[in-house]
Amino acid sequence: MTTKLGDRLAALWRIIRTVTGDDAYERYLEHWREHHADEGVPLSRKAFYRAELQRRWSSVRRCC
Known part of the structure; x- marks a missing residue:
């Protein structure tokens, strides 16, 4: 039972x-x-x- 809970918690953590x-x-x-x-x-x-960070924030991201 502990293994199943541990596996579920590990999967949740990965998600x-x-x-x-x-x-x-x-x-x-x-x-x-x-x-x-x-x-x-x-x-x-x-x-x-x-x-x-450079990729995400280097260009303008707005509609107008």
């Missing part, structure tokens, strides 16, 4: 991290390993989040 974007760096590393491993080294966690 929460995905919805909030907390696992973005881990997903980036997974993607990088699958598609870009021969291109050098991946971004550090700090560089990744800096690039994400």
Whole structure:
């Protein structure tokens, strides 16, 4: 019974991290390993989040 509860809590925690974007760096590393491993080294966690902030907030996002 404890294992089932533990598994459910772990699954819930993964869902929460995905919805909030907390696992973005881990997903980036997974993607990088699958598609870009021969291109050098991946971004550090700090560089990744800096690039994400730049991507999100560098352009104007309004209707007019």
